[in-house]
Amino acid sequence: MNRTVFYLLLILFISCKQEPPKKVSLKDDVSFLAADSLLGRETGTAQELMAAGYLQKRMEKIGLQPKGNASTYFQTYSFKPKTDPHSEVQYISGDSTITGTNVIGHIDNQAGKTVIIGAHYDHLGMGGQGSLYADGEAIHNGADDNASGVALMLQLAEKLKDTLVGSNYLFIAFSGEEMGLLGSNYFSKNPTIDLAMANYMINMDMVGRLREEKTLSISGTGTAPIWNQVLNSTNPGFKLVLSESGVGPSDHTSFYLQNIPALHFFTGQHEDYHKPSDDFEKLNYEGMELIGNYILSIVAELDDKKNLAFRTTKNESEEVPRFKVGLGVMPDYLFDGKGMRIDGITEDRPAFKAGLLKGDIVVQLGDSTVSDMMSYMRALSAFDKGSTAKVVVNRNGEKVEAEVKF
CATH class of the missing domain: 3.40.630.10 (Zn peptidases)
Structure with missing residues (x-):
């Protein structure tokens, strides 16, 4: 059959x-x-x-x-x-x-x-x-x-x-x-x-x-x-x-x-x-x-309009940097403010061990300013396993500094 x-x-x-x-x-x-x-x-x-x-x-x-x-x-x-x-x-x-x-x-x-x-x-x-x-x-x-x-x-x-x-x-x-x-x-x-x-x-x-x-x-x-x-x-x-x-x-x-x-x-x-x-x-x-x-x-x-005109767009996925390490966080992809807001943290990963919390907004990683998801990923791509980095977060309006080890 x-x-x-x-x-x-x-x-x-x-x-x-x-x-x-x-x-x-x-x-x-x-x-x-x-x-x-x-x-x-x-x-x-x-x-x-x-x-x-x-x-x-x-x-x-x-x-x-x-x-x-x-x-x-x-x-x-x-x-x-x-x-x-x-x-x-x-x-x-x-x-x-x-x-x-x-x-x-x-x-x-x-x-x-x-x-x-x-x-x-x-x-x-x-x-x-x-x-x-x-x-x-x-x-x-x-x-x-x-x-x-x-x-x-x-x-x-x-x-x-x-x-x-x-x-x-x-x-x-x-x-x-x-x-x-x-x-x-x-x-x-x-x-x-x-x-x-x-x-x-x-x-x-x-x-x-x-x-x-x-x-x-x-x-x-x-x-x-x-x-x-x-x-x-x-x-x-x-x-x-x-x-x-x-x-x-x-x-x-x-x-x-x-x-x-x-x-x-x-x-x-x-x-x-x-x-x-x-x-x-x-x-x-x-x-x-x-x-x-x-x-x-x-x-x-x-419904009563003519067919939509198609337009090509920039492929944002091609611009995503490759990185060897991660913080162990779930980014909030709906956040449209300055920085990268953390929506979840995995236990026993770098962010958890550094004391970062859900809701923290990462505004600096290492020497790089984090203004959005793309700048966060660019900053992350600079580190290797075993590296340490300063991370600055906005927590309820206050700047909190911590050190993460990847």
């Missing part, structure tokens, strides 16, 4: 057991996808197939048309895991390969343009590469990363069905993001629609931890000239942190590289990132509703 057909039949068999409730909330979707029974939804596992089956049922109930392969909701792809982190993945079938599954639904309004809305549903399984958990194997449920984005995508599908008809809408739950944007990369090169009709892409990855000050990060604002105007005119009160680059560590990158304007919505990293503690009880569901309504207003604003 053909390998692809076999996997489609297997997913269909598994999906028969995944029946969502009649009325589904954001919390319902997240709690299913982030349940212990799915063992972290690692790409290529039976548990990822269970999640794919659930997503198929949700798309069916919403009324989305299947837009995968062979008149199904599923687009499968097989690949050989990389041994060299700098090499490109090989999409091939055969022994020692893994099969991932994108889940794709469509609203066909017979329009001349299509909006792509996506979120990855895979996660780290029991840990392994990418995990920040140091105490052995454990289920990484990935509630924020990225059951949150998938749940929001499904809610948007429900709201867009039979409402805005100026565009067609393609909804994609990507597999393989944690292994290197594999599902979105594969779709962008093997699309199930005519990509020439794609107007823009919206990606939601980690949108479940909106903070009290309502800070929302949006990347890709330079990929179309109109983005800043639309984002600001429809903003209901978020504190926006905007980044122009179309290249980043999530699935919007795959579409930007196909010359499609793309945005990535993100509520920031946190201490549970890539750890077993990223559970559904910790998400801000009211905040997710606000973000969903904001995205809906953006889509509505563009």
Whole structure:
């Protein structure tokens, strides 16, 4: 039997057991996808197939048309895991390969343009590469990363069905993001629609931890000239942190590289990132509703507009310095003040041993002034293992000096 057909039949068999409730909330979707029974939804596992089956049922109930392969909701792809982190993945079938599954639904309004809305549903399984958990194997449920984005995508599908008809809408739950944007990369090169009709892409990855000050990060604002105007005119009160680059560590990158304007919505990293503690009880569901309504207003604003003009952006990832050491902190990527604010500290690492605290703002490292994330990384790149450095932080308005040993 053909390998692809076999996997489609297997997913269909598994999906028969995944029946969502009649009325589904954001919390319902997240709690299913982030349940212990799915063992972290690692790409290529039976548990990822269970999640794919659930997503198929949700798309069916919403009324989305299947837009995968062979008149199904599923687009499968097989690949050989990389041994060299700098090499490109090989999409091939055969022994020692893994099969991932994108889940794709469509609203066909017979329009001349299509909006792509996506979120990855895979996660780290029991840990392994990418995990920040140091105490052995454990289920990484990935509630924020990225059951949150998938749940929001499904809610948007429900709201867009039979409402805005100026565009067609393609909804994609990507597999393989944690292994290197594999599902979105594969779709962008093997699309199930005519990509020439794609107007823009919206990606939601980690949108479940909106903070009290309502800070929302949006990347890709330079990929179309109109983005800043639309984002600001429809903003209901978020504190926006905007980044122009179309290249980043999530699935919007795959579409930007196909010359499609793309945005990535993100509520920031946190201490549970890539750890077993990223559970559904910790998400801000009211905040997710606000973000969903904001995205809906953006889509509505563009519904009767012409196709967006694509624009290339500076690749900020190419400018990131290489460094041999780390402080052992989680930076606050939503901080837009002067310096680098610490959002979390790992025990027994240099920052912890030096007495630095969550909330400290690093303003000097060694002889270098730290004004933002890029200057912090440049300063860090100057040190080797065994080096010592003076670090100055702003702690509640006071300058505190300490010494770190890398």
